[in-house]
Amino acid sequence: MSEEKAKKPSEPLFSKKNKKLVTDPLTDNNPITIQVLGICSALAITVQVEQAVVMSASVLFVLVFGNIIISMMRNLIPSRIRIIVQLVVVASLVIIVNELLAAFLPDVSEKLSVFVGLIITNCIIMGRFEAFAMANKPWPSFMDALGNSFGYAWILIAVAFFRELLGSGTLWGKQILGSAIPGEEWGLYTMGYANNNMMILPPMALIVVGIIIWIQRSRNKSLIEEH
Amino acid sequence: MKFLENIVHKMEPKFAKGGKLEKWNPLFESFATLAFTPAHVTKKGAHIRDGVDLKRTMMTVIIAMIPCLLFGIYNTGHWEMVAAAGDRGLDFWASGGTKFLLGLKVVLPLIVVSYGVGLAIEFVFGFLRGHSLHEGFLVSGMLIPLIMPADVPLWMVGVATAFAVIIGKEVFGGTGMNILNVALTARAFLFFAYPTSMSGDNVWMSGAETDGFTGSTVLGDLATFGGDKPMVAGVEALDNMDSSGLLESTYSVWDMMMGAIPGSIGETSVIAIGIGALILLMTGVGSLRIMLSFVVGGFVGGLLMNAIGGNAYLEMPAFHHLLIGGFAFGAVFMATDPVTAAQTATGKIIYGFLGGVVAILIRVLNPAYPEGVMLAILFMNVMAPIIDHYVVQANIKRRLKRVKTA
Numbered sequence: 001m002s003e004e005k006a007k008k009p010s011e012p013l014f015s016k017k018n019k020k021l022v023t024d025p026l027t028d029n030n031p032i033t034i035q036v037l038g039i040c041s042a043l044a045i046t047v048q049v050e051q052a053v054v055m056s057a058s059v060l061f062v063l064v065f066g067n068i069i070i071s072m073m074r075n076l077i078p079s080r081i082r083i084i085v086q087l088v089v090v091a092s093l094v095i096i097v098n099e100l101l102a103a104f105l106p107d108v109s110e111k112l113s114v115f116v117g118l119i120i121t122n123c124i125i126m127g128r129f130e131a132f133a134m135a136n137k138p139w140p141s142f143m144d145a146l147g148n149s150f151g152y153a154w155i156l157i158a159v160a161f162f163r164e165l166l167g168s169g170t171l172w173g174k175q176i177l178g179s180a181i182p183g184e185e186w187g188l189y190t191m192g193y194a195n196n197n198m199m200i201l202p203p204m205a206l207i208v209v210g211i212i213i214w215i216q217r218s219r220n221k222s223l224i225e226e227h
Numbered sequence: 228m229k230f231l232e233n234i235v236h237k238m239e240p241k242f243a244k245g246g247k248l249e250k251w252n253p254l255f256e257s258f259a260t261l262a263f264t265p266a267h268v269t270k271k272g273a274h275i276r277d278g279v280d281l282k283r284t285m286m287t288v289i290i291a292m293i294p295c296l297l298f299g300i301y302n303t304g305h306w307e308m309v310a311a312a313g314d315r316g317l318d319f320w321a322s323g324g325t326k327f328l329l330g331l332k333v334v335l336p337l338i339v340v341s342y343g344v345g346l347a348i349e350f351v352f353g354f355l356r357g358h359s360l361h362e363g364f365l366v367s368g369m370l371i372p373l374i375m376p377a378d379v380p381l382w383m384v385g386v387a388t389a390f391a392v393i394i395g396k397e398v399f400g401g402t403g404m405n406i407l408n409v410a411l412t413a414r415a416f417l418f419f420a421y422p423t424s425m426s427g428d429n430v431w432m433s434g435a436e437t438d439g440f441t442g443s444t445v446l447g448d449l450a451t452f453g454g455d456k457p458m459v460a461g462v463e464a465l466d467n468m469d470s471s472g473l474l475e476s477t478y479s480v481w482d483m484m485m486g487a488i489p490g491s492i493g494e495t496s497v498i499a500i501g502i503g504a505l506i507l508l509m510t511g512v513g514s515l516r517i518m519l520s521f522v523v524g525g526f527v528g529g530l531l532m533n534a535i536g537g538n539a540y541l542e543m544p545a546f547h548h549l550l551i552g553g554f555a556f557g558a559v560f561m562a563t564d565p566v567t568a569a570q571t572a573t574g575k576i577i578y579g580f581l582g583g584v585v586a587i588l589i590r591v592l593n594p595a596y597p598e599g600v601m602l603a604i605l606f607m608n609v610m611a612p613i614i615d616h617y618v619v620q621a622n623i624k625r626r627l628k629r630v631k632t633a
Contacts, residue, residue, distance in 0.1 A: 198420035
C-alpha cells in the first residue's frame with residue numbers, strides 16, 4: 001500500500017475528500033436549503049413529482065457535463081470573459097436537454113415549458129462553475145456536480161411529493177387518496193376529505209422548503225447563523 | 228378556590244427544581260398559573276410590575292368576546308332554522324331556546340377542536356423548549372371559531388389551527404414573536420386551501436346545501452352588483468333599485484347593526500362587538516387609536532368608492548360598509564392584536580387607517596374576494612414594522628433638528 005502511494009502521489013478516485021464532494025451537498029451544504037440557490041425552480045415546478053424528477057434529471061445532465069467541460073477548459077478561459085464562456089456552455093447543454101425532452105417526453109416538456117430553458121439562469125449551475133469547476137480538475141468537478149444535483153433533486157422531489165399528494169391527491173399522476181369525481185368517488189373523498197388548494201399555489205412550496213430547512217437546522221445546530 | 232390553592236401548593240415542591248417530577252414542570256406551571264397569579268417576585272433591583280400579567284390580559288379579551296360568542300351561537304341557530312324552513316321571513320326572536328341549542332351544536336365542536344389542536348401543539352413546543360404553556364393561544368383559540376362559517380368541516384378547522392400555530396407562530400419563536408395574527412392566519416389558510424368550504428353561498432348556514440337554500444351573505448350579494456346579474460338572497464335583483472334599496476328590502480340597517488344576517492359565526496353583530504370593544508377600552512387592553520382609525524379608514528374608503536361611482540356597489544352609502552361583513556370584528560379584535568399591530572402611537576393611527584381603506588378597496592374592487600378585512604389586516608401586519616421604523620426615524624430626525632437649531 002505504502003509503495004503504491006509513493007508511486008502515485010495523486011489521490012485515489014474515491015478518496016475521503018472526493019466522497020465528501022458528493023455527500024456534503026446532500027445534507028449540510030445543500031444547494032437549496034443551505035446555500036439557498038435554485039429556489040426559483042423549486043417553487044415553480046414542484047406541483048407534480050413527475051415534473052420535479054424530469055427537472056432534476058435535466059439539471060443533473062447540464063451540471064455534470066457543464067462542470068466537466070468548464071473544468072477541462074479552466075486554464076484556457078480568459079478570466080475577463082469567463083461568464084460568457086460559461087453561459088455558452090450551459091446554453092448549449094440546455095438546448096440539447098430541451099430538444100431531447102421535446103422529442104421523447106413531449107407531455108412533460110410541455111408542462112415544464114420555459115423552466116427547462118431557465119436552467120440557464122439556475123443559480124446552482126453558474127455557482128458551481130464559478131466556485132468549483134473553474135478551480136478544480138475534471139474528476140472532482142464531476143463529483144461536485146453529482147453531489148449538488150442530487151442535493152437539488154432530493155429537495156425538489158420531497159417538496160413535490162408533499163405538494164402533489166396533499167394538493168391533488170395524486171402521485172406521479174396516479175390517484176392515491178381516492179377520487180373526487182362526482183359519481184365515482186372513492187377513498188378519503190367519500191369521508192369529506194378535500195384537496196388542499198394552497199399546496200398548488202407557489203407560496204406553499206416556499207413554506208415546505210422552509211419546513212425542511214427548519215428540521216435540518218434543529219437537527220444540526222451548527223448550521224444556525226450567529227447574528 | 229382555597230381548596231384548589233391548597234392542592235397547587237401541595238404539589239409545587241414535587242415539580243420544583245430537584246423534585247421528583249421536575250421534568251413535568253412546564254405542564255404543572257401551565258395549569259397552576261391559569262388559575263392563580265404566580266408567586267414569583269422580582270429578586271434584584273426595583274422594576275415596576277403590574278399585577279395584571281399576560282394570562283389575565285388574555286382573559287379580559289376572552290370576556291370581551293363573550294357577547295359576540297353568545298350572539299353568534301344564537302344567530303347560527305336562527306339561520307339553520309331559516310335554511311331548513313326555506314323561509315327568510317322567520318321571526319328572529321321566536322323560539323329562542325331551540326335556536327340557541329341548534330347553534331350550540333354547531334359552535335361548541337368548533338371551539339373544542341380549535342382549543343384542543345392549538346393547545347396540544349403549544350404544549351408540545353413548550354415542553355420541547357422547556358417553558359410553560361404560552362398564553363397567546365387562549366385568545367386565538369376563541370377567535371378562530373368566531374371567524375369561521377357555520378358549515379366548515381371540523382377537520383379543516385383542526386388543520387388550519389395547526390398550520391397557524393406552527394407556521395404562523397412557533398417558527399418565529401412562539402407567543403409575542405409572530406408577524407401575522409394567528410387566528411387570521413388560520414382563516415386565510417382555509418380561505419386559500421379550501422375555498423369551496425370558506426366562501427360562496429352554501430357555507431354560512433348550517434345545512435343550507437342539503438336544503439337547497441341559497442345562503443349568501445350580504446357581501447356575497449354585493450359582490451354580484453359589479454356584474455351583469457345582481458342577486459340578493461338568491462333572487463335576481465330588479466334593475467331600477469339602487470344598492471341600499473336592494474339591501475334594505477332583505478336586511479334593514481337595524482338587522483345589520485344587531486347582526487341578524489348570515490355571516491361568519493361571531494362577526495355579524497355590531498352591537499355585541501361594540502360591547503366587547505367597550506370592555507377592551509375600559510380595561511385598557513385594546514387600543515382606541517387602532518379601532519378608531521380603522522373605522523375612519525373604512526369610512527373614508529367607502530367615500531372614496533362613492534366618489535368613483537359606476538355601479539350599485541360602488542355607490543353604496545359608506546357607513547353600510549362598517550356594518551356588514553367582518554369589518555367591526557376585525558377592527559376591534561383583529562387589528563388591535565398587540566403583537567402584530569404597529570407599536571408607536573402615530574404608527575397605530577397610520578396602521579389602522581390604511582387597514583380600513585385597504586379592506587374596503589379589496590372588498591369592493593376585487594370580486595374574487597368578497598371580504599377584504601382579513602387580507603387587509605394580514606397585509607397591515609406585514610407592514611407594521613415598516614410603519615414603526617419610519618415613525619421612529621421621523622422622531623429622531625425631528626429631535627436632531629431641534630438640537631442643531633438650538
